[in-house]
Amino acid sequence: MTMLRKGQGLRQSMAWLHTWSGLLVCWVLFLVFCSGTASYVKDEISLWMRPELHASLNEKTSPAQAASRAYAYLQREAPHAERWFLSLPDARNPAISLFWVRPATSEDAGKPALARLVSRTLDPASGAPIPGARETRGGEFLYRLHFDLHYMPAVWGRWIIGFCTMYMLVAIISGVITHRRIFADFFTFRTRRGQRSWLDAHNAVAVLALPFHLMITYTGLVTLLFLYMPWGIQAVYHGDEKAFNAELATRAPRVKPSKESAPLAPIEPMLTQAVTHWQGMPPQRITVDQPNRANAVVSITRDAGRNINTAAPTMVFAGATGALQASLGDAQGPANVTRGTMVGLHVAHFAPPLLRALFFASGLAGALMVATGALLWAVKTRQSHARIIAQTGRTPFGLRLVEALNLGAIAGLPIAFGAYFWANRLLPIDLAQRPDAEIQAFFGAWALAALLAQWRPTRAMWRVLLAAGAVLLVGVPVLNALTTSTHLGVTLVRGPVVLAGFDLTVLALGIALGAAAWMLGKHAAAPVRAGAPRAMRSAGEVSQ
């Protein structure tokens, strides 16, 4: 066991720091890595989860057509909303996504504006929701889970995630310092050597993807910079965030509704003007503040295109007249470009499919790094307590807790993902609150797995839960074939490639879980291992 004593060298004290900073937050980090890796393909996940949209995948609608259809829909359905948000179709997302904030009623008193958010997904060809299409939050849920968590106010989730991320940064840096043979062991993976194998695996996925791990942890903190470190804004702007945002000039300031109403000017001329200003780059997002009021404001934000910087320029128009008011973000300050580029590297919206696949693979390496680190702690601690455990027949409380949490998180989370995708296909289409029911399936399945893990954190339970995760994930493409007409038999031959990619990725992850369950069984069948004494010896080596 790693202890901190006076007079230790730097490496030993860093080993202590690495062990405990990593262990404290590893289960949250595992969730963050898994949901974050899924977020790299959140549009693709959302698409897979909306099979009714697959038919319109090959239709090409121009941004102007899509925008005017969405406008017409919003004028019918939500003319008195406080704000409209339109996301136009792009290469990764064929649908129009709409959100609006409906006017507050007496029931909404004391609730945040988020509670009044209404969302719709439109078919760009017709400009209306597809009749009978299932409602789902799709990949958006996994994306929000990555930094907001769930079942708690978003800001709490963000503070918890920020705390864990800071520990992660500490764990990465101390891990590099404490690794004695970073170059000599660069490619080393010794199989069937107990604790030594776990250490090798942890080192391999951590060191070989180290540029990614460092980048993603640091830029992750930068994404929520102004939440974690508001003091600069407080000192210079006296806490007036609006003044700060106005000076940053990346989005139009919000307006209070005026008393007079006035119809909105058509959107196409504004789009044409914006696209001309951006030398042909397409628009991506349209926000309308106080639609159908005399002081309505229309903001059109450019597609980020092939820029790493996420802060894309915005053109602001008077909603009633269509006159240009401002052109924001054409020339950004260096600090803002730095921040935008770091956030861009984190979210990787710029990444074309192949690069996205590399980010996805690195994210999986991150999840494996956290998992192998957590397992290594448990294996090492069990070995150093082996004599006491053998004498008393009881596992120390802390060790049992960590083993159960490891099992519940590492084997449980794939079950939760599998349950989410199964629920998407199996729940009745017209179920009320269907998106919430899918999310309940995610957490319900995870809670069940975590409870089983707490009840009996044994090797047999590892096999049961890993096998359950494998069956659920391998079952996803099968279920897709039974419930939709865009299954692997079709998509492998005629595309679309993204849907085939989803099925194949989930299938591969399921097979990997199945292989893990099978290997556990194989090793259990041969309990007397020749390598056992050697593993004990290397335990001494590592903890020195």
Add this chain to the structure above:
Amino acid sequence: MSGAASLPVVPVWPACVAGAAFAVGGFIWLAHAIDRHHADLFGRGAQLSGARVARLRCQGALALALALAACVLAEGWAFGVIYWAGLLTVGALTVVGALTWTPHATPRLARASIAVGVVASIASPWLMQP
């Protein structure tokens, strides 16, 4: 920056194939310069001469530099370096697997990878026609 939209969309996969192949070949050579992996190949006690270590390291470093060149030439500095970092990670993990499960195939794998890298680089101006 704003002119990016007018550029034709060029397929990037030939550069990725070249980058990945150079990364795998280069990392195998770098690994062969490490005592442990040298012993896995030639038996315990097989001594690595200083000249051989220097040559393997040189070859390995050169291959990784070629991987960077393939990425940067195809995608420019900003994107090229990101591609390179990702391909190095995936390539190195592949090499770990190869050294663990088929160490004796790694010298051949290194030569084959470098050959694939060279072919992909030479052919990429044609493969990259949009």
